[in-house]
Every structure is written in structure tokens, then in C-alpha cells.
Amino acid sequence: MVSKMGRTPTLSAALWSTLAGLGLAACGSNDQAGHLADAFTGPVAGLPSAPLSATAECGVAMPPTADLVIANTGGSELVITEAIADGGFAVTTTLPLRIAAGAQGSLAVRPPAAVIGTDRGGTTKSGTLTLTTNEPTPTRTVALSAKVLGPNLAFTDAGGAPITLLLQSPTGTCPAPLAVFLRNTGTAPITVGGAVASGFAFAGFSGGVLEPGASATQQIRPRTDSACTVSDTIIYQVTGNTCGSSTAALAGVFEITPQGGASTCFCS
Numbered sequence: 710m711v712s713k714m715g716r717t718p719t720l721s722a723a724l725w726s727t728l729a730g731l732g733l734a735a736c737g738s739n740d741q742a743g744h745l746a747d748a749f750t751g752p753v754a755g756l757p758s759a760p761l762s763a764t765a766e767c768g769v770a771m772p773p774t775a776d777l778v779i780a781n782t783g784g785s786e787l788v789i790t791e792a793i794a795d796g797g798f799a800v801t802t803t804l805p806l807r808i809a810a811g812a813q814g815s816l817a818v819r820p821p822a823a824v825i826g827t828d829r830g831g832t833t834k835s836g837t838l839t840l841t842t843n844e845p846t847p848t849r850t851v852a853l854s855a856k857v858l859g860p861n862l863a864f865t866d867a868g869g870a871p872i873t874l875l876l877q878s879p880t881g882t883c884p885a886p887l888a889v890f891l892r893n894t895g896t897a898p899i900t901v902g903g904a905v906a907s908g909f910a911f912a913g914f915s916g917g918v919l920e921p922g923a924s925a926t927q928q929i930r931p932r933t934d935s936a937c938t939v940s941d942t943i944i945y946q947v948t949g950n951t952c953g954s955s956t957a958a959l960a961g962v963f964e965i966t967p968q969g970g971a972s973t974c975f976c977s
Contacts, residue, residue: 753783763855828952861894863892880966909943914927
């Protein structure tokens with residue numbers, strides 16, 4: 710049986726060998742201690758925990774870039790050799806990017822353009838930026854976000870739900886007017902013209918500017934001097950950096966059931 714005292718020299722020798730491999734074999738040697746410090750102070754990329762935020766305005770073909778600031782919190786030069794973004798984002802900074810110990814650098818990232826006819830003001834595009842560095846773990850990722858800026862014109866009921874414009878009368882009389890709310894659900898003002906349609910008449914809103922979050926009420930009723938059933942599209946001209954077209958359309962239908970053998974209907 711080996712005593713504890715018998716194991717001590719062996720343990721000490723193993724420990725001394727380990728420390729020697731780490732550069733501490735000569736206690737008091739500043740040079741060797743410096744080598745050990747260098748082994749633990751390589752490059753370290755300090756990245757933000759929150760997504761990089763950018764903006765993309767409707768109607769702007771090339772949105773502005775956003776800068777990802779990277780701090781090298783390590784003890785030697787940080788080198789970023791590759792930066793690949795997905796989700797339509799693109800890195801515009803020339804690589805490699807070299808950042809000295811204790812310094813900061815930045816990568817410029819351009820968000821995807823807001824697509825006319827597809828995107829809506831107030832929505833968000835997202836992506837991921839993957840970095841390749843000279844750190845011991847070379848792959849790092851950063852979340853990307855871009856808010857779409859621009860107005861939206863929506864047609865809703867009083868509660869804000871999408872509205873169906875269907876006016877019906879089973880008694881031969883003209884259906885009562887229906888209140889339609891024109892709402893700007895985007896992030897910028899929009900100018901809306903008056904409603905145009907041959908099969909309907911209008912009261913209330915006649916055109917103007919709607920600020921973000923604002924609404925205007927339009928009273929809509931049938932207009933006919935013969936037809937009892939009409940399908941028509943109400944057109945509003947819109948101006949502003951909208952992701953939609955220069956017109957907004959609301960489809961409408963009215964149905965009147967004639968009485969007493971009548972074959973025509975009249976509403977004004």
C-alpha cells in the first residue's frame with residue numbers, strides 16, 4: 710500500500726510538468742508569465758445582444774445602411790474575414806475588417822428595399838448576419854431587423870376589422886347607408902382624395918390628409934335609376950410614400966328585391 714507521502718513527489722512532478730507547459734516553470738519570470746497571459750487574451754468580438762435595427766421606406770429603392778459596432782475586448786487583433794447576411798440584407802463594408810485590441814470597428818449593413826405592392830408600413834423584415842473571425846470559436850451571429858416606413862390606407866368597420874361593403878334590401882326600399890372607416894395604419898401621413906364610383910353615393914369624408922393612426926368616416930349608399938343589383942369598385946386617389954399603388958379600391962355590392970311586380974329600382 711502506497712502512503713500519501715509516497716504519492717506527493719509524483720503529484721508534484723506532474724503539476725510542475727503541467728505548469729511548465731503553460732509557461733510557469735520559472736516562477737518570477739515576467740517573460741514566461743507574459744506568454745501565459747497572451748494565451749488567455751486573444752481576440753474577442755463584443756457584439757450587441759439586441760438585433761441590429763434599420764429602416765426601409767416605401768418607394769425608396771436603396772434604403773440607408775445601419776452600422777453594426779463591434780468592440781474587440783480581447784488582447785490581440787480581431788480579424789473578421791467573412792460576413793454573410795440573409796433575408797435580403799447585404800453587408801457593404803469591404804473585408805477583411807481588422808480591429809485592434811481595445812478598439813471598435815463597424816460593419817455597414819443595408820436592409821432590403823420595401824417592395825411596392827407587397828410590403829406594408831409598420832411591418833418588420835428580419836434576417837441573420839453570420840460572421841467568421843479569428844477567434845477560437847470563429848462563427849458568430851447577429852440578428853437583423855428593418856422596420857418598413859410608409860402609410861397604409863385600410864377600409865374597416867367601427868371596430869377596426871376589415872369591412873365587406875354589401876348593402877341589401879328585401880323590401881324594395883333603398884338600403885340604409887353603411888359607415889366605412891378609412892384608416893391610416895402605417896407610419897407616415899397619407900393624402901386621400903374623394904371617393905369615385907357610379908353605383909354609389911357618398912357623404913362625410915371628401916378627401917384630406919390622414920396622419921398615422923387617424924381615421925375618417927365615409928357614409929356609402931346605393932345610387933341607381935333602374936338596376937336593382939349592382940357591383941362596383943370605389944376608387945380613392947392616394948399620395949405619399951405608400952407601398953401600395955396610387956389608388957386604393959373598395960369593392961361594393963348592393964341588392965334590392967323589387968316589390969309588386971316592379972322590375973326596376975331607384976336610389977339617389
